Each structure stands twice: as structure tokens, then as C-alpha cells.
Amino acid sequence: MDVIIAFLNGVIEEVFIEHPNGFVIHEKESHVCRLKKALHGLKEAPRVWYERIDQYLLSLGFLKNDADPNIYFKVIDVKALILVLYIDDLFLTGEDDLIARCKKELASEFEMKDLGLMYYSLGLEVWQRPNEVILSQEKYAIDLLKRFGMLDCKSMATPMEANLKKLHDVAISSDLVDPTMYRQLIGSLMYLVNTRLDICYAVNTLSQFMCETRQIHFVAAKHILRYVRGTMGYGLKYTSCEVLNLQGFSDSDWAGCVPDRKNTSGCCFSLGSATIFWCSRKQSCVAQSTTEVEYVASCVAASEVVWLRKLLAGLFGQHLEPIVILCVPGNNEARIASLDHQLHVNLPHSHWHESGHNIVDRQLKYRKLGPKNVSYNPLPAVNSKTCHDSPQGSPPNANKERVHEIEGRNQSKVLAFMA
Template identity: 35%
Template structure:
């Protein structure tokens, strides 16, 4: 049962659980000396603040805790006065998949940490003033004072950046090296000891073969920041992680069921594919949706996009529907129920990182020429495997119109090459041995000839130079493009809606399994 979360502080104080959560948060703010009570200097304008209340649930749906967080109204900050730089990296989902696949093959430990009030550990360089938060008990003489912030607070534009800088300096002092491929990844390799640490704001994943080093970094982080040790990795960013002798399974069962419940589709009839192959949508056909329905459409498509992190079989369908979020129309809305009915067929479906796999990097690439009715742009699709494990995939519209199907395939090949370059760089930083050249499977002989032929000729002179990185990487021995029949092209479902039988056949060749069937009795 979902508990209603209060929207304001006045609503929350009627419930002792929320009052307890507020007092706990205020204690943490005071203990970390987040502010000083001062008189507001002339010419300064204090920013506001508010309480945000959230019920945290476990993966089984039971309540974990009531959480209250004081958030500064950072949208009122002025650039150049209240803040300067704001950027802070977070872990890429692909990096998470790569680490899980390596952990499965190498039988590494997998642990998770949560940093308590992470943003409060960042030091502020700017002078920022905030009004007194509701619930803060102060001396009556201080009623007209304001809080001069000394630490970054949730909601401040620079808060995440300051926290990440503090964490980075701490990890580097412990001997960790920051990855250049993904700045949120930290690696320590010393003799036979290997540890990798991945950061997503205040959630941390630790993996490696040395439990003593994992415990050592946990203890140091707890002394420096105060952490919550969540033990073995089981639930991360809404993704459920289950481990067995077969490998590591990642799915979003709880998230998918909540989505279906919110849309009233739990009792719907399951579908065998997310889109009908004959479906043709455009920006002009059909009536525009009313604003409230358009907002609901955008929200639902956004939620479906997050589900694609563990459901490559949904990638094209969701990407296709996302192209119309600016001005959704009736036909776009009518296409969504089939996607939901397809999810209903197997809500626990996800990807399996096999424990019995090699670590060779290879990919499949494909394109659907001029598939967009409005712009006549083509759609690129690829899927990248690390051994048997699927670690990266994409379905995206190309930036320019291709003059031929060969050109569209060649552009898709260029996108895949870029992804392989990034992944190979990250695997090298993770001290993994990669066998070159990397195999890329393509079903277009013309695109393969373009990639292999160094001579500029009539068919390729109009193609942008950046696409010819494929040819350069083939000549360097980094890449080898091989032909594969269309019937065996695993990237085909990432470029268009295919027939049910073809879709089912190709999807079964991807490591997509339902947690209920794959790891039953073995978790």
C-alpha cells in the first residue's frame, strides 16, 4: 500500500513519523555546521527553502523509512553571485552494465553504500544566505536572522558539484584513479588486489576481488562522510539485482508493475510485441491532444524511457513515441497501450550478465533508411556485447538525411564505432585484456565496402568526414566489419517495428530473461 506523501511542512507535522524525520534531518544539518545564524547584510537577498517528504520502499514493496529533506530554492539563485560552475558527472547506465558483466565473469564481490546527507559535505566557495527553515527551533532573539550557508545544501545549483569534488579528492587520497572514460568511476589496482567504485550522486557501488580493501574504503568513507552500508548489491536506482550461479540478472520488475498499476493496465491482455509493424506515425496526422493529456503522454513516455535501461526490447518503440512529445496527437496516444500490454506479458524481464562468458567486445549495427515520414531521416540501431552479455544498445534518428540506404548503414556503423571506442577505452582502464580487431556485424555489403575501401569515390564524397572514422579504424586494425544476413541481424529490432515472429526470434537471441524463470530458486 502506497502512503500519501505530504506536500508541505504543515501537512507533515500532523504525523509523528514525519516529525521524527524532520528532526533527524535538522540534527544532521546542525551537526555538519551547514549554516551560521547571522544578520542579513545590506544588499543581499536570501533564498527560500522547503521540506520535501518521501517514503522509501524496499524492492518487495515494504516501507524502508520515512525521509525528510530540507531543500534550498536554488531556482532563485543568480549566476555570478550565488553560484558559478554547476556540472557534476553521474555514472552512465552502460558503465553499470559493464561492471556487472565483469563482476559476473570474475566472481567479484558487489556491495552498495549510501552516503547520508551527501550534499552537506561539500564546501561552498560563494556567499549564500537562506531564510530560516520551518521547524528550526531558535532563540526568539534570532527570529529575524538568516542562515549563512557554509556547506552545500540540496537544491543549490552548485551542491552536486561541490559534493563530487569532495568525494573525488577523498578517493584519490586513498590511491584510487579517476577514469577518463567515465569520471564517476574510480579504480584501484595493486598487485593481486583490484577494486572499482562507481558513484551516482550519493549512491555508491563497490566491486572487486579484495574484500579487505572494500571494507577499508567503507570504513574511511564512513569516518569522513557517514555512510549507510547496504551490504550486497540488490537494488540500485530502481533496478533490482539478483545473483545466482548462472550470473547476475538486472531488471525493473517493481518499477514496471508500478507503471502498469498507475495506468490501470495490470489486468490487460498481454501483447507479443510493443509495436505493430505497419504502424506509421507523423507530426501532422491526427488531432492534437488537450494539454492535460499531452502532459500525461510526456510523463508516461519519460517513465518508459527509464525502463529501457534494462529492457532493450522496448528501445525502438519508446524512442519512436518519444519523437512526438513536443506536440503529441491522438494516434501517438493510441499506440501506447500496446507497449504497456507488452510489458504486462513479462514485467520481470531484464538482462542477464552470464557468469560463463568470454570478454570479447563485438557489436551488431543496422539502419532503417528514410523511415521518418516527416523528415525522411533514417534510424540507426546497434547493440554491443561483452562476451555473452549485452552491455550497450541504442535506437536513434540520424542527424541528416541520407541519400541512399548504404549511406544510412554507414552512418549507423560510425555511431557503433564511436561506442566501441569508448567501451574499449573504459575496459582498458579497468585492466581488462581486449582482443583486436573488434568484430562488427553489418547486413549491408555496400557499407562494408565503404568502410574497407580507402579510395574516395563518387558514392562517398558527399558524406561528412566524421563518418570516415570507420575506415580509419578498419585500417588501424581496431575494427573488422563482417557481413551478416538480415535474418540474423540482432540490431534489426532497434531500427524499426518488425513482425511478431521476427521480433520474438531476434529478441530470444539477446540475453533477455525474466527473473521469475531464469533464476527461480537460485537467488
């Protein structure tokens, strides 16, 4: 649902303005006007609007989530209703009768526009089927390729080359390029990462060259666009499950950044059938051993665990079991470092000791992946026929026809997305 002229619903205090042009009262030109309602453009307008909608939702019996103040929920007769507030947009999920009742209550207080079932919002496509929800940014990816003139480019099988050292070694002799276009491209790719965790690491790596952009960096960014060209239909598929287990995976490289010898940590968490959180970020400290590297990576994952536990437990007040974080074989040193409080004193970066505290509080636990679950070989090239439901022997211009079909919003079925 969309609130019409939302900011005008906020009640503001002690704000005065000059007479608007054409409304000056004779013999009172020196007077000022006191606002009773907020106006668009005032810096106080977003705050007073949030205070107004927050008070009204709480009066309806909603409870605010402690982890995210924009998530509200309530349970009536074992039926749940969740409301997500994003500025002037409200997203409702739950039982149909509770949603209908909430819509009437909101429409009685604010001027609302019912947009119906959610299928597109902020570049995110939502496909809702019985017992499953599919999230994708296919239209956004097509617009991105059009913007940078890469819609008809040749697709690539991987988002970037495995040898990242070239980005630093060859960059010295490479020519400087206009950083404005590069920053626009990386910023657009950052938004695409919202549903494409497969390009998260590549975008994070290239985002480190914003200040001194060279030709090889721009070529590497176009490499990601070529990969997106062949995988436009990828997204996230969530199916209904009787048991929802939240578990994560944590890992890190060793001195992956050549200039400063810093490492890159990565973690992801899945809930039920698909991933709900992922990140790849450069560590802020220079580790002196692989034990310290993995320890810092595990602490980054532990910080996210605390927030996810608070978010999920705060919705319905349920007790959560300790969340499992999987580590690759050989990373047992990080697990020992988390459990051994004496080692905390020896590690120089004491601000990373949140992982051990969370283990003591029984919020998380580490588990080693088995040899069968770990592959040390490079990933093979992706076969597009396994990711798309187009039949074998498709014509060469099938992708172009598909682009026009998406633009017209006349798709007859949803592609099979990567879960």
C-alpha cells in the same frame, strides 16, 4: 553504501548568507555570515561535495576512469576493486577483503550507512547468484501498469505493429489528445528501456510525437504497455565467462520516417553473455543512397565503440583487440565506404567520417553476418511458457497472484529472464 547528509561535507569558499531567522545578533544586524560548509539548496553544493569525495578517493589509491569520471578502481596484489559514485551512493564490487577495507576507510572519513548487498536501486532489481547477475525492472513495470490503469489488460505478443506508416497516415484524421499524459507515459517507458532493449525501437518511434499527439499515437503507446504486461519478468542475465569478447551489430532502415524521409539507425554491443549497450535513434541527416544510410549507421556504432573501448581499457589498462561490428549481408557498401578514403570526399556528410578513422587506428573492424544468422521473416509470437518458469496448466489468475507476490518482496525464486 549511502553517505548521510553528503552535501554538508563539502568545504565551500566565499559564500555569504544573511542572518537566519531567530539567530540575529544584536547590533550586528547589517552583518552577514560566511559559510564554512555547504548547505542543501546551494548551487555550489554538488560541486564541492564531488571535489571532496574525489580528493579522498584519490588519496586512498583509487584511479579515475577517463571515460566516466564517476568510476574509480584500484588493483592490489592482482585483486581488483571498482567503486561507482552516484551523488551520495557508492557501489563497490570486487574481492570481499578489499570491499571490507574500503568500507572502513570511507566510514572513518564520512558518516556512512552500509546497505549491504545490492538488490534494488533506482527502480533496478539486482539478483546476485553464484557466477551470475540478473538485472530486471519488474517492480517498476508493475508500478507503471498500475499508474496508467493497464495492470489487468490483455497482453500482446509484440511491442508495436509492423506497419509504422499508419502512425503518419492515419494521424491526419485522428483526434488530438492531451499531450501531458502521453509525455508521462513515454518518459516512463524510456526509463524502462534501461533493461528492456526489446522495446527500444518502439519507444524511440513514439517519442517523435510529443508535440502533436493524436489518438492513434496514444493507442500505440498502450500497445507497448500490453506487451510489457505479458513480459514483466524479462531482464538481462549476465553469467561468468572465461573470455569476454566485445562485439556489436549495426543496421539501419531506408526512409523509415514518412514526413522527412530520414532513417533510423540501431546498434547494440554485447560483452560476454549478454548485451551491455543498445540504442535506436533517428539520423540527423537525409541520406541519398543506401550506401550513405549504412555508412552513417556504422559511424554511430563507431562512436559508441570508442567510448566502450576507453571505458574497458581504462579500468585495468589492458590492451583490447579490434572490436567486431557485424553487418547484415548486402551492407558491404558501408564497409567499403569506411575503408575508402577517396569516398569520404564524395560523401556530403563529412562529420560522419569517424568510422574510417577508427578502422585505420585498428580500433574496430566490420564483418558480414552469414545467411544462417539473419532472418528476414517477422518474429513469431512469444510463447510465455518459454520465458517464465510457471508450470503448464497454471490457473488463469496466476499472473495476479504473482503481482501480489512481487509487491510483498516474498519471491521464492527468480524467473527465467530473457538474455
